[in-house]
Amino acid sequence: MSYNFLKKEKAPKILVEAYKLLGVTELLGKDNNPVILSWADAVGLKKQYTADEIPWCGLFMAYVCHMAGKAFPVNPLWARNWLNYGTPQTTAMLGDVLVFTRGTGGHVGIYVGEDVKCYHVLGGNQGDKVSIVRIQKVRCIGIRRTKWSVSQPDSVRVIQLGANGVISDNEA
Numbered sequence: 001m002s003y004n005f006l007k008k009e010k011a012p013k014i015l016v017e018a019y020k021l022l023g024v025t026e027l028l029g030k031d032n033n034p035v036i037l038s039w040a041d042a043v044g045l046k047k048q049y050t051a052d053e054i055p056w057c058g059l060f061m062a063y064v065c066h067m068a069g070k071a072f073p074v075n076p077l078w079a080r081n082w083l084n085y086g087t088p089q090t091t092a093m094l095g096d097v098l099v100f101t102r103g104t105g106g107h108v109g110i111y112v113g114e115d116v117k118c119y120h121v122l123g124g125n126q127g128d129k130v131s132i133v134r135i136q137k138v139r140c141i142g143i144r145r146t147k148w149s150v151s152q153p154d155s156v157r158v159i160q161l162g163a164n165g166v167i168s169d170n171e172a
Helices: 013-019 034-042 057-068 079-084
Strands: 097-102 105-114 118-123 131-136 140-145
Touching: 013 057, 013 105, 013 118, 034 057, 057 079, 057 105, 057 118, 079 097, 079 105, 079 140, 097 118, 105 131
Parallel strands: none
Antiparallel strands: 097 105, 097 140, 105 118, 118 131
């Protein structure tokens, strides 16, 4: 599936910042990607986040919020804490934060579109990198929208996409 439309999209700032990081990958073994570790430093979590083998979807989200000038929830490393971000929504739209179940834990990422069964989600620690994956809608436990300084951008809307690609069942 091609997501090239996002390059031209006047999307919410958190999505713009997230898109810039596509492809950042954690390092296997004892080595750590210094880029990912720098995110922890930038958002004040250097003591809590010390290795890229620690789940980092929440760190990624905190960093893109930071870069977009948006506040993020307390203890953002815990994916389910993103249920406290922004304002709750019933319909997911471009740039919304989506929170999913993942075993006994969770996963968090950004809506870029949807098909009949899945949301297409840009997030960190998806296959050990920043990527866009399809996640079943039934796993979504929260849709949260950024609080806007002035008004919601016109680009915040439902994006219908084709049902192409593998469905993720474990984002680590």
